[in-house]
Amino acid sequence: MNCSRITLLNLLLALGLGACTTSKLPDALEAVASMPEPLAEWSARPLPGKRLTHYSLAQRAGRPCVLAQAAQSVSLLRRALDIDSSQLGRVQFDWWIQGVEPSATVTHPDTDDAPARLVLGFAGDEAKLSMRNRLQFELAQALTGEMPPYATLMYVWDARADVETVVISARSDRIRKIVVGSGGRGKGAWQSLQRDVSADFQNAFGEVPGRLVSMALMTDGDNTGSRSTACYGSVLLKDDAGQTLAGSLQL
Template sequence: MHRQLLNLCALALLAGCATTAPPPHAADGWQPMALPGKTPTRYSWTEKDGRPALEAASERSASIWRKRVEPALADVGEVSFSWWAQGLIPNASVADIDREDAVARVIFGFGGDIDKLSLRTRMKFELAQALTGEVPPYATLMYVWDSKLPVGTVVVNPRSDRIRKIVVDSGPGELHRWRDHRRDLAADFRLAFGEAPGPLVSMAVMTDSDNSRASARTWYGVVELKKPSAGSGAAAAAAPGP
């Protein structure tokens, strides 16, 4: 039950309910989000291989670095993001409830009609709202780096089917270098959830190693959203760094 409540709190934080004020050095609206009962991952501005980056250092810890999308983005197109991972967590798996850690995650929260969800899910959302003051996103899509699952695997979160993950890096072969990803966010949402996405309300990065009681160190580059129409340029650029 404790893990389920923690998961609900994490969802609500993605919706933008955190009461923690942003630190003076926070860039472009990004701020740290602690999870109840968890040692926070340390996030700090730096450079990595000549790129501005947000460094995430996890020591048996879990927390989020999040940005609200205000106003919410009604239409989403391509997204580009990058990460550089020092090493993997050997026993971790984003598909296992007891080992659900990842060295790298880029996370998107979407709005939607919560009344369409099952009674059980709505009750979970009401509990999260009571705990945090905000309703979680209607749906949360994560891009993750997993230790073993094949690239392209879609994972339904074992604690909440309103969180789904797509593996975009796997195994140790791409460690110690920048990995640049460009994805069709709307198409990936349809793949994961079987419906069109609602408005984009938040985005975040997360490195966690608490369930595995291990360590992880990752650097994140710019997260950039593109308008869906061809040649229309960037809708929003959100760099979790200076």
């Protein structure tokens, strides 16, 4: 199996609804996985063979946050959800980054690192998957007992790509990224964003979304061998009336 396929499989394992490739998490991640509210429903998702990004509760500029520290590393902090797409209107989230690695960009698989990502996983009609996708998903399911999400949408902060750029992953077309922050503008300060999830999904995938089945935070520097520090504030899933849905991250 070549490096590209290994990297893809690792990511699919981490994105999977129940994927966890070790029976006992390393101490730094185990501490996060057992945290009380507001992270009680969240757990760490390491990628096999990769160093681990460290996630912890912290304060940044007077605000509570999930602090992510990557040192040539990648892993996710995620939770399972079950929200019908008809209930889901917008997602509102806040994040803060210390800086960007100039060589990192999600537009190229060899430099696919980002200081901050919000990752949403969706269910869908698996009969529509290509043969390549089915083989990838079946392999991940064989290893974990769970199928990865039918579609994964990432909101990312990129070092170089323009805001609103849509990137189809070179390793799997079931993973697509929308750039919502770019370059060093805004670093060192809290940034607040709101996105229309259904509109973004349709723009990225060309179809309506299915149920929202997972949400994750991801800060990485493994591909560029770099360090990244980010803080994630509340991530609020809103219905069309603006009411916050269960499963939101409220800090």
